[in-house]
Amino acid sequence: MEVADEELEGIYAWVDEVPLSRPKRNLARDFADGVLVAEVVRHHCPRIVDLHNYSGAHSLDAKLYNWKTLNHKVFKRLGFVVARGECEAVCTGEPGAVERVLKLIKVKLAEQLEPQTPPSTTQRLSPTRSTAQQPVHLKLDAISTKLLATGRTLDIADKPYQRQLFSAGSGSLDPHIERELAYRQQLIDELQESNEALEIRVNKLEQLVQLKNAKLKTLLDRMQVADR
Structure with missing residues (x-):
């Protein structure tokens, strides 16, 4: 999803509305590990984001892990996923990559949060x-x-x-x-x-119980032999 120059100001203003856990100095670098992206989505849809799943990362693998988690646990619920190539572009700070992803998230969140017209009382009660x-x-x-x-x-x-x-x-x-x-x-x-x-x-607990019972039986047998 390409971002026109005139759309950038709206994306930056949208991000500025969210109280983030760390200050924004360089958007491409600050959003690379996906943590602030998770915070942006959570601000709008708190029920689908658990911030404990995401921690600050410096290595490419760790950053990609956060983005994979976002795709699996968050973005799928919003009806989309971010392609691996795009995730890598964001993680490596490719110019314009984070803006493209933020635009996509902004659009999908707007669709998800679009108010639905409730059915009228007559419609709800009509048996036909x-x-x-x-x-x-x-x-x-x-x-x-x-x-x-x-x-x-x-x-x-x-x-x-x-x-x-x-x-x-x-x-x-x-x-x-x-x-x-x-x-x-x-x-x-x-x-x-x-x-x-x-x-x-x-299953593991059952195996442990069986093992402990066997050890206890062995110990009791030894005690009985010692008493004799």
């Missing part, structure tokens, strides 16, 4: 509304309920649900639904990862 006419969140809640009942995950390639999510008469997925799907799928993936990690810990 078709599925295609329902608000996005009602469609997604209904689909999520079905998926939870069957133990399946959200998949926009799933044909029965895909038909419900496409706008009538169009061949494209509603962008608001697409973002919500991506966010919910990300939550599901993270929960699955956490569950797998917990299962590994439980």
Whole structure:
């Protein structure tokens, strides 16, 4: 996403609105490790950014790790990712690279935070509304309920649900639904990862208990032999 000269002032002013943890002296250098980028996004969407995941970095590998984390945990929830080449350009301080990324983030945040017109009371209470006419969140809640009942995950390639999510008469997925799907799928993936990690810990604890029981049995056997 290229940045026109007349757009630079707006990007810099947008960044200046955010209370950052360290002063800005050189934008390309200060934003290279991704920490201040995380702070900018958190200022607008605090629920999707955990600043503990990002620490100041000097090496290229450490900086890229922060950007990889941003892509996986934050940007995907906003409906985009920053290409590795662009991440490397920002990390190495390539002129104009950080401005391009900040513009992309600014645009995506504006789309995410765009206020939605709530349905009228009559619409909410009407029992005759078709599925295609329902608000996005009602469609997604209904689909999520079905998926939870069957133990399946959200998949926009799933044909029965895909038909419900496409706008009538169009061949494209509603962008608001697409973002919500991506966010919910990300939550599901993270929960699955956490569950797998917990299962590994439980297995290790069970092995430790078995090992301790075996050692205790051996010790008791020795004590009984000594008493004789």
